[in-house]
Amino acid sequence: MHKIHVAMDENDASLRALALGQRLAQQTGTPLGVISVVASAERVEARRTVLRERLTREGAEDVDIEVSIHASAKECLGELAGRDDVWLCMMAHGRRPVPEMLIGSVTAGVVRRANRPVYLCGPRYDAKAHHKVEVLMACVDGSKLSEAILPHAVALSKRLDARLQLLQVIDPSAAEAVPEEGGHSDVMESGYVHGLARRLRTEHDMEVDWEVLHGDPADSIVSYLADCQDTMLAMTTHGRSGLSQVVAGSVSHEVLHEAPCPVAVLRPTDMS
Numbered sequence: 382m383h384k385i386h387v388a389m390d391e392n393d394a395s396l397r398a399l400a401l402g403q404r405l406a407q408q409t410g411t412p413l414g415v416i417s418v419v420a421s422a423e424r425v426e427a428r429r430t431v432l433r434e435r436l437t438r439e440g441a442e443d444v445d446i447e448v449s450i451h452a453s454a455k456e457c458l459g460e461l462a463g464r465d466d467v468w469l470c471m472m473a474h475g476r477r478p479v480p481e482m483l484i485g486s487v488t489a490g491v492v493r494r495a496n497r498p499v500y501l502c503g504p505r506y507d508a509k510a511h512h513k514v515e516v517l518m519a520c521v522d523g524s525k526l527s528e529a530i531l532p533h534a535v536a537l538s539k540r541l542d543a544r545l546q547l548l549q550v551i552d553p554s555a556a557e558a559v560p561e562e563g564g565h566s567d568v569m570e571s572g573y574v575h576g577l578a579r580r581l582r583t584e585h586d587m588e589v590d591w592e593v594l595h596g597d598p599a600d601s602i603v604s605y606l607a608d609c610q611d612t613m614l615a616m617t618t619h620g621r622s623g624l625s626q627v628v629a630g631s632v633s634h635e636v637l638h639e640a641p642c643p644v645a646v647l648r649p650t651d652m653s
Contacts, residue, residue, distance in 0.1 A: 459494025529649040599635035
């Protein structure tokens with residue numbers, strides 16, 4: 382990784398992303414820059430002026446500003462976030478009730494295009510409680526989709542020198558629906574996450590611990606995070622565009638909306 386980019390516009394809420402970017406840059410010793418997207422050349426200098434004034438007020442006047450001209454902010458930022466040498470930090474809106482609007486249409490579009498984790502902070506992001514990342518929690522549920530976050534989580538925890546923790550939520554209603562034999566019944570046992578942690582320890586020569594929660598997935602994760610400090614959550618989503626399709630990613634959207642910590646969100650490349 383060579384640079385952390387913070388996506389900002391003229392919305393004051395984008396300052397949350399700046400705070401996250403500053404903390405990650407300080408922790409990793411990585412250069413920090415601000416990226417903004419406008420639709421035409423005539424808007425470049427006006428946007429640059431607004432951002433420079435905002436950065437100066439935040440004591441970040443030395444941060445580089447890049448204003449790109451592109452018809453689609455989603456495509457421009459998605460391409461940037463997909464690069465191996467970039468971490469992209471973005472804000473997420475706090476709108477309801479449409480699931481995709483929990484993170485904002487631009488942010489959702491970037492996540493869909495990036496094929497790499499995008500570092501997001503929702504409306505309840507508490508920069509004071511999460512000044513750095515000492516614990517990286519990776520959410521898994523036994524599916525290949527959820528486990529797609531693991532290679533990124535391993536690399537990220539090493540880059541941040543943070544402890545990796547696997548987090549599994551067992552939904553009682555889902556557990557009752559699983560037959561005793563066959564299928565994915567092993568997912569409902571703590572042996573799954575315990576074995577996964579053991580495998581990662583062996584394969585990557587690193588400390589990995591785990592925690593199992595019970596209850597509604599989104600509510601359980603948010604409640605667990607409420608008492609945590611200096612934490613980042615990492616999870617996958619398979620939310621797609623269109624109201625009928627974002628429901629599949631509603632857990633990640635709900636968690637992001639309520640979480641006080643930053644959330645690294647990945648949409649795996651093999652999603653159809």
